[in-house]
Amino acid sequence: MKHAVEFDRVRRSYGAVNAVDDVNLAIREGEFFSMLGPSGSGKTTCLRLIAGFELPSSGRVLIDGVDASRLPPFERNVNTVFQDYALFPTMNVLENVAYPLMIKGVAKRERYARAEEALAMVALDGFAARKPGQLSGGQRQRVALARALVGRPRVLLLDEPLGALDLKLREQMQGELKALQRQLGITFVFVTHDQSEALSMSDRVAVFARGRIEQVDTPQALYSQPASRFVADFVGTSNVVDGALAETLTGRRGAFAIRPERIRLGRFDGAISVRGVVREVAFLGPVNRVDVEVAGRYLSAQLPSFSLQMPEVGTEVELAWERDAAHWLPEAA
Amino acid sequence: MHSERTPWALRLAAYGGLAFLHFPILVIFAYAFNTEESAFSFPLQGFTLHWFADAFARQDIFDAITVSLKVAAEATALALVLGTLAALALSRRDFCGKNGITLLLILPIALPGIITGIALLNAFKVAALEPGMLTIVVGHATFCVVIVYNNVVARLRRLPASLIEASMDLGADSFQSFRHVVLPSLATSLLAGGMLAFALSFDEIIVTTFTAGHEVTLPIWMLNQLGRPRDVPVTNVVAMLVMAVTTLPILGAWYLTRDTTDTAGSGK
Numbered sequence: 250m251k252h253a254v255e256f257d258r259v260r261r262s263y264g265a266v267n268a269v270d271d272v273n274l275a276i277r278e279g280e281f282f283s284m285l286g287p288s289g290s291g292k293t294t295c296l297r298l299i300a301g302f303e304l305p306s307s308g309r310v311l312i313d314g315v316d317a318s319r320l321p322p323f324e325r326n327v328n329t330v331f332q333d334y335a336l337f338p339t340m341n342v343l344e345n346v347a348y349p350l351m352i353k354g355v356a357k358r359e360r361y362a363r364a365e366e367a368l369a370m371v372a373l374d375g376f377a378a379r380k381p382g383q384l385s386g387g388q389r390q391r392v393a394l395a396r397a398l399v400g401r402p403r404v405l406l407l408d409e410p411l412g413a414l415d416l417k418l419r420e421q422m423q424g425e426l427k428a429l430q431r432q433l434g435i436t437f438v439f440v441t442h443d444q445s446e447a448l449s450m451s452d453r454v455a456v457f458a459r460g461r462i463e464q465v466d467t468p469q470a471l472y473s474q475p476a477s478r479f480v481a482d483f484v485g486t487s488n489v490v491d492g493a494l495a496e497t498l499t500g501r502r503g504a505f506a507i508r509p510e511r512i513r514l515g516r517f518d519g520a521i522s523v524r525g526v527v528r529e530v531a532f533l534g535p536v537n538r539v540d541v542e543v544a545g546r547y548l549s550a551q552l553p554s555f556s557l558q559m560p561e562v563g564t565e566v567e568l569a570w571e572r573d574a575a576h577w578l579p580e581a582a
Numbered sequence: 583m584h585s586e587r588t589p590w591a592l593r594l595a596a597y598g599g600l601a602f603l604h605f606p607i608l609v610i611f612a613y614a615f616n617t618e619e620s621a622f623s624f625p626l627q628g629f630t631l632h633w634f635a636d637a638f639a640r641q642d643i644f645d646a647i648t649v650s651l652k653v654a655a656e657a658t659a660l661a662l663v664l665g666t667l668a669a670l671a672l673s674r675r676d677f678c679g680k681n682g683i684t685l686l687l688i689l690p691i692a693l694p695g696i697i698t699g700i701a702l703l704n705a706f707k708v709a710a711l712e713p714g715m716l717t718i719v720v721g722h723a724t725f726c727v728v729i730v731y732n733n734v735v736a737r738l739r740r741l742p743a744s745l746i747e748a749s750m751d752l753g754a755d756s757f758q759s760f761r762h763v764v765l766p767s768l769a770t771s772l773l774a775g776g777m778l779a780f781a782l783s784f785d786e787i788i789v790t791t792f793t794a795g796h797e798v799t800l801p802i803w804m805l806n807q808l809g810r811p812r813d814v815p816v817t818n819v820v821a822m823l824v825m826a827v828t829t830l831p832i833l834g835a836w837y838l839t840r841d842t843t844d845t846a847g848s849g850k
Contacts, residue, residue: 302747322750335748339766348762349752396752 251314253278253404253436254299259308261294268294270460271308276404276438281430283439283447286457287483295457296406296440301325313403327404328397332412334389336381342368342392343377349400367395370429387418394429404436411446423450444484448472456480472508478578481506488512488548489578498523504578509538511574512550514566522569523548527560541568607825614818633815643820646803653715653790653799654783657722661779662772664723665730670760673738687731690724698724699792706793713795721793722786726779733775734768741767774838777831785828800824 256274260267269291276282284292297303298310301322309318317325328349336345343364344351350360368374371391381389390410397405407426411419427450430437441447447454448468456463456471456479464476475481478489491504498521499505516522525543536551537559550568552559560566617628637643672684690698702721703713711717741764749759787801794802800820807817 300747300751302751321755322747323753323755327751329748329751331744331748333742333744335742335744337745337748337763337766339763339769348749348754352753352758352762400753 251278252276252311253280253313254438255309255311255314256295256298257309257311259295259298259305259310261291261298261303262306267460269298269305272460272462274455274462274465276436277453279434279436280452281427281437281439281450283441283451283454284457285441285444285447285454285484287442290457291460292440292442292455292457293408294460296329296408296438299325299327299404299438300329300406301327326402327406328400328402329406329408330390330393330397330410332408332410334381334393334410336389336392336396338381340380341377342373342379342381342384345381345392346396346399348396353400364395364399367399368392370398371395371425386413387422390414390422394426398429398433398435401433402435404438405430407437407439409440409442411441411443419446426450448484454484456483458483474576475506476579478504478506481576481578486549490546490548490575494544494546499572499575501577503580505575506578507548507570507575509549509551510536511570512548512568513570514539514550514552514560515569516567517569520569520571521575522567524565524567527562527564527566530559530562539566541566543568610818610821614815614822616815633819637816637819640816642798642803643816646798646800647823649715649797650784650800653718653722654780656715656719657726657783658776658780660719660723661726661730662776665727665775666734666768666772668727669731669734669738670764673735674743688728691728695786695788696792699789702789703792713793714797717793717795718790718797718799721789722783724789725786726783729779729782730772730775733771733778737768737771738764770838774835777835777838781828781831781835785824 252275254274254276256272259269259272259274261269272291272295274295284295286292294303298305299312301317301320301324305318309316311317312325312327337348340348343361346367347360347364350363355363365374365377368377371394373388373391373395376384376388376392381392384392390413393410410426411422414422423446426437426439439447439450448471451468453465453467454471455465458479464471464480466474466476471480471484475484475487481487481489485508487506487508489504489506490498495505496502523543525541525548527539528542528547529538529540531538531540532554533551535554537554539550539552539560541548541550548568612626614633615629615631616626617630617632618626668687672680672687699721702717702724706713706717745763745767746759749763750756754762785801787799787805790799790802798806801824804817804820804824807813
């Protein structure tokens with residue numbers, strides 16, 4: 250099968266530091282693919298390797314099945330929405346969006362018509378004559394999106410495009426981006442450090458840590474079957490139980506992750522249960538988070554806030570979870 | 583409302599300083615209209631526009647102005663090209679010796695003109711170049727380049743790198759990116775740098791003295807006038823014109839770049 254983007258043992262080093270270290274990756278045609286990771290994990294460098302702003306120190310980057318490792322950015326059929334939007338300040342909105350068409354030599358009338366069309370697609374008709382400086386952050390974002398899409402690239406790269414927006418607008422843009430991607434069928438590669446953003450929008454997510462990929466999977470699989478302690482911890486919150494406690498509770502060696510929402514108060518048949526002292530109760534809206542100290546470590550439980558009487562801090566409680574709620578982590582390599 | 587009053591002594595000193603700086607210029611202006619011919623006598627004898635007529639009738643003045651305008655225009659054009667290229671080369675890339683080259687580029691403006699002049703004269707002799715228009719233009723370009731370079735570098739520093747990346751990403755090669763994205767952003771700083779360079783070249787005399795050969799630029803003509811006391815009023819008229827020609831572009835350059843933090847090159 251031909252992939253939209255493929256990384257073949259790609260390494261990018263700066264001096265002695267490997268920003269991207271031996272990454273293999275295959276992004277499918279037409280999928281919404283996220284690269285998730287903390288800052289400095291190599292996700293943005295990977296994006297820049299696809300765009301052509303960075304060249305691999307070794308390995309190959311394939312776009313559309315063709316080795317693009319040495320191609321300059323302007324010879325790659327991928328476009329980028331930049332974190333700071335990078336709109337050209339000397340041009341108005343219409344000229345910005347028409348820019349890639351002008352470079353291609355599309356006649357004036359046609360390129361402005363197509364730019365108008367792209368602006369309508371992001372609900373910005375009527376803003377054509379404005380300068381970027383006269384737009385709000387959300388509007389600039391849409392212009393950047395229209396400009397990157399007007400040339401119908403094979404792949405659209407998005408570098409934390411929602412980072413500068415406030416929460417409401419961000420949630421709205423997440424929905425619109427997803428809808429746009431479905432409508433156009435273009436492959437989206439989306440870089441973010443926000444795990445909830447990655448989970449809610451993506452077909453698949455690659456989790457990055459220290460220049461390597463920890464796991465590539467669907468959001469559901471990432472959440473329910475994290476491949477490593479890092480993923481369990483970074484995607485959602487997780488309680489990781491290991492060592493003697495894990496063995497006493499289950500009779501098995503190793504480490505397992507248990508999601509806070511799978512933990513309940515009380516004792517149930519067939520469930521694993523453990524006693525501990527409540528150290529903290531936090532109201533989070535739909536749920537309460539209860540931190541319980543068990544054998545010198547903390548377990549965090551999320552309890553629906555509408556029905557239950559919350560335990561007092563300092564009291565002893567019993568925690569329980571179904572046996573199959575625990576996900577055993579693979580032995581650390 | 584509380585307001586800080588400046589002590590009167592300080593105000594007096596400040597106005598005194600300004601007066602000291604500008605009084606001689608006012609004297610020149612006043613005596614350009616004075617009826618008396620030879621000396622700066624006081625009080626003024628009477629008002630006349632006679633000297634303007636005299637000045638405009640003289641071929642040597644006209645020639646000197648032509649030479650100066652030509653030199654300034656050519657030196658500015660040369661500086662715009664070289665200064666912009668130097669700024670582009672030095673602003674982005676980090677390479678070995680970058681700081682050294684930057685220093686060498688800015689040095690001509692810090693160096694006393696007399697040293698630049700002597701050095702150029704020697705260099706031209708070695709190169710067997712006859713002093714003339716070309717040598718004056720090259721001499722002036724040495725400091726005009728710095729002015730343009732400083733202005734362009736300051737602007738480039740505030741140009742986000744992502745703009746050029748965006749341009750390349752959207753299909754433009756390096757030259758197209760320069761032409762459509764970088765150059766329009768530089769427009770005002772080029773205009774400002776060019777105006778300053780023009781003004782500096784127009785009234786430069788030290789380097790010119792060494793490199794002019796037989797050519798007479800306006801400042802050289804004026805220097806020569808010192809030996810002719812009877813021509814003083816005419817010289818005053820020309821001085822006024824020079825003031826006008828050099829002040830307007832400098833004000834223009836200030837106006838164009840006043841919203842930027844660092845308009846560089848007002849140092850000479």
